[in-house]
Amino acid sequence: MMTRRTKWLLIGLSPLLLVGLAGVAFVLPFVDTFPDMTAQLDRVPIPEHWELIGHKQGGLRSRFAAAPDPYLRRSYRASWEAGALCSEVSTWARHLLDTRPIDAGACAVRFAVPSGRSARMVNVWRYVVTVRVTHPDGVRPYTSDSRCEEIRTQAEQRGQGVWFRFEPCWVPAGDALITVTLDGKVGI
Numbered sequence: 001m002m003t004r005r006t007k008w009l010l011i012g013l014s015p016l017l018l019v020g021l022a023g024v025a026f027v028l029p030f031v032d033t034f035p036d037m038t039a040q041l042d043r044v045p046i047p048e049h050w051e052l053i054g055h056k057q058g059g060l061r062s063r064f065a066a067a068p069d070p071y072l073r074r075s076y077r078a079s080w081e082a083g084a085l086c087s088e089v090s091t092w093a094r095h096l097l098d099t100r101p102i103d104a105g106a107c108a109v110r111f112a113v114p115s116g117r118s119a120r121m122v123n124v125w126r127y128v129v130t131v132r133v134t135h136p137d138g139v140r141p142y143t144s145d146s147r148c149e150e151i152r153t154q155a156e157q158r159g160q161g162v163w164f165r166f167e168p169c170w171v172p173a174g175d176a177l178i179t180v181t182l183d184g185k186v187g188i
Contacts, residue, residue, distance in 0.1 A: 033124055033184050036116040037072045040127055041182045044113065047092060050076035050178060054167040059184070070184035075167040080136050080176045089133055089178070107133040113182075127182050134177040140168040 034057060054075035059068040078085055086107040093109040110130045119125075140148065148169035171177050 033070060033115075033119045033122065034072070036119040036124075037070065037127060037182055037184045039116055040113050041072055041074065041129070041180070044096065044129060044180070046076070046180070047078075047088070050078045053077050053170040072182045072184070074180045076178040076180070077171045077175045078178055080174060085133055085176050085178075089131055093131060107135070119184075124185060127184055130179075130181045130183070132179050132181075134179070136171075136174055136176055139171045139175075139177045143168060 037057075052074060054073075056073045056075075057071065059070040089107065090109055093111055096111065108131060110128060112126045112128055114126055115124050143151075143166075151166055151169045167177060167179075
């Protein structure tokens with residue numbers, strides 16, 4: 001049996017409890033999953049001969065203003081070796097993290113990686129990683145060598161590093177462009 005004092009204590013604390021729960025319900029949709037996405041993509045073992053040339057991230061988990069789903073993209077360059085790179089990517093993905101790749105078309109694979117604890121709090125249980133290899137002939141179809149030289153010079157003057165580069169200008173003739181994209185979906 002509840003005493004009068006306990007009853008008043010419960011009645012007095014219930015509004016505080018409701019306000020606290022409402023605050024949690026308001027904050028959770030806006031939790032940033034980019035740190036977790038970065039940590040999970042860092043766990044994917046990239047072959048040593050792939051050279052990092054670009055890094056981008058975009059989208060919003062909250063989808064505020066119709067933003068796309070969050071994504072993290074790293075771009076690499078590697079030797080095409082008469083198409084051997086495509087079979088290397090497929091073999092690499094099969095042995096990666098004991099996952100079975102999903103065929104994503106010509107010279108591309110897709111596989112899932114588990115999310116971290118902070119992303120699971122907001123109902124993101126896994127991420128999908130897509131690896132695409134672009135044939136050397138398709139890397140720079142519309143950009144001239146002189147324009148690429150201008151773009152590289154401007155990036156070096158700004159000290160831009162690998163963030164938000166126009167990657168095709170960092171791929172020499174005969175090399176392929178490899179994009180590794182981690183899609184951070186909103187839920188399951």
